[in-house]
Amino acid sequence: MKVTWDESVCIHAGKCVQGAPEVFKVEDGKFVIDTSASSEDKIADVVSECPSGALKIE
Numbered sequence: 001m002k003v004t005w006d007e008s009v010c011i012h013a014g015k016c017v018q019g020a021p022e023v024f025k026v027e028d029g030k031f032v033i034d035t036s037a038s039s040e041d042k043i044a045d046v047v048s049e050c051p052s053g054a055l056k057i058e
């Protein structure tokens with residue numbers, strides 16, 4: 001599973017980092033997505049709650 005993030009679309013609502021902090025996090029000032037840190041179902045749930053559509057599953 002691969003999740004992409006479009007910085008120009010993100011409205012920084014924080015749903016992703018609140019919903020799955022083990023997957024969506026900021027490291028050294030950069031937003032990273034570690035899809036190995038949770039189940040695909042959980043990640044898909046969080047992606048579906050992104051209000052801006054910045055997150056996409058490929």
Ligand code: SF4
Pocket residue numbers: 005009010011012013014015016017049050051052053054055
């Ligand atoms: S949930 Fe979507 S809009 Fe909110 S911070 Fe994450 S990527 Fe950005």
